[in-house]
Amino acid sequence: xxxxxxxxxxxxxxxxxxxxxxxxxxxxxxxxxxxxxxxxxxxxxxxxxxxxxxxxxxxxxxxxxxxxxxxxxxxxxxxxxxxxxxxxxxxxxxxxxxxxxxxxxxxxxxxxxxxxxxxxxxxxxxxxxxxxxxxxxxxxxxxxxxxxxxxxxxxxxxxxxxxxxxxxxxxxxxxxxxxxxxxxxxxxxxxxxxxxxxxxxxxxxxxxxxxxxxxxxxxxxxxxxxxxxxxxxxxxxxxxxxxxxxxxxxxxxxxxxxxxxxxxxxxxxxxxxxxxxxxxxx
Numbered sequence: 001x002x003x004x005x006x007x008x009x010x011x012x013x014x015x016x017x018x019x020x021x022x023x024x025x026x027x028x029x030x031x032x033x034x035x036x037x038x039x040x041x042x043x044x045x046x047x048x049x050x051x052x053x054x055x056x057x058x059x060x061x062x063x064x065x066x067x068x069x070x071x072x073x074x075x076x077x078x079x080x081x082x083x084x085x086x087x088x089x090x091x092x093x094x095x096x097x098x099x100x101x102x103x104x105x106x107x108x109x110x111x112x113x114x115x116x117x118x119x120x121x122x123x124x125x126x127x128x129x130x131x132x133x134x135x136x137x138x139x140x141x142x143x144x145x146x147x148x149x150x151x152x153x154x155x156x157x158x159x160x161x162x163x164x165x166x167x168x169x170x171x172x173x174x175x176x177x178x179x180x181x182x183x184x185x186x187x188x189x190x191x192x193x194x195x196x197x198x199x200x201x202x203x204x205x206x207x208x209x210x211x212x213x214x215x216x217x218x219x220x221x222x223x224x225x226x227x228x229x230x231x232x233x234x235x236x237x238x239x240x241x242x243x244x245x246x247x248x249x250x251x252x253x254x255x256x257x258x259x260x261x262x263x264x265x266x267x268x269x270x271x272x273x274x275x276x277x278x279x280x281x282x
Contacts, residue, residue: 005061008085009068016068017042027091029123029142032130037140037154039083039132044073044217044259047209049202051273052264056202058194060085071262073217075209077198079133080117087121087130095120098193099184102169103137107180115201116182117194120145129160129170136216136225136232137172137181155218155236213251213277215259224258228277231258248274 010024017038025031049056057063058077066072067082080096087094099116118131121142128142141153147162150173157173167185171178201207208214215226225232231254234240245251251274255261264270 005059006085008060008089009064010086010089012064012068013082013086016071025090027087027123029128031090032087032092032121032123032128032142035083035086036130036132036142039079040138040140040218041220042217042260043067043079043082043132044215044261045075045079045133045135045138046073046215046255046259046261047075047213048072048215048255048261048264048270048273049074050209051213051276052266052269053273056198058198072264073215073259073261074133075135075201075214076117076131076133077194080119080131081194083130083132084119087119093122095122095186096189096194097184097186098189098197099170099182101182102180103134103182111183113197113200115197116184117189117197118182118184120186129168131170134181135214136223136234138216138218140218154220155223213274215255215261217259226254226259233258251277 019035019038058081060081063074063078063082067074067078084094084096097118097120098114099118100112100114101116117133118129121128121130127145129145130142131139139153139158140155143151143158143160145160147160147168150157150159159171159178161169161171163169163183167183169183170181172181201209204210213226213228217224221236223234229245229251231243231245232240245254248271252263256263
């Protein structure tokens with residue numbers, strides 16, 4: 001790999017996600033939409049390194065090696081760092097932001113810390129939220145930063161709810177009601193901010209990433225999600241099906257085929273981590 005720590009290998013990234021534009025694409029909304037759709041359908045969301053006791057490195061060289069060259073996946077910092085670097089190399093104006101995850105939390109619960117990375121892109125004086133790294137509810141298209149506007153993406157309806165000055169809550173339509181995903185504002189975040197939050201989510205004993213297997217990938221008309229031993233397949237026509245995976249072999253098969261991960265070579269450490277799935281107490 002290139003010795004420059006800020007080097008982004010665009011041809012390798014384009015090959016990884018199946019982007020076939022032969023020329024260097026212009027920084028347009030059409031380009032953003034094309035990349036945003038392809039990325040989460042090819043590069044999965046996963047936290048295997050955390051479960052295996054490996055450090056999650058979020059410098060650009062490490063992220064490219066893992067997500068592009070090793071054909072692995074990662075979580076929000078890895079996905080959105082890679083995506084931001086690609087967009088900036090193409091000439092997009094990108095702001096890195098941080099979100100408080102509300103998904104799966106009671107509405108009256110205290111606000112959690114800022115542990116999610118998302119991006120705001122400005123194109124022709126219009127701002128868009130872009131996010132290729134939120135697991136099973138990852139966006140498959142950028143959405144315009146306009147509150148209370150229902151926006152239809154290739155994988156469902158989303159909207160932004162105003163929550164204060166330059167503060168928004170991303171929501172999605174689930175069974176005829178709006179469910180909150182995360183809250184974010186436009187305060188710019190810097191590399192040191194993500195280093196600190198990445199360390200927290202990958203090492204804090206009560207972190208959801210430390211205590212559970214999480215993996216997900218989008219596909220045309222589908223969302224695949226794996227939480228511990230439960231594989232969920234949401235099909236836009238057939239609804240949601242869930243399967244309980246009983247063995248290490250079934251987990252490996254789901255991670256490889258439905259989720260699309262090229263599994264780590266360290267099979268003994270991986271299998272030991274998979275055996276403990278569902279036994280931790282968060």
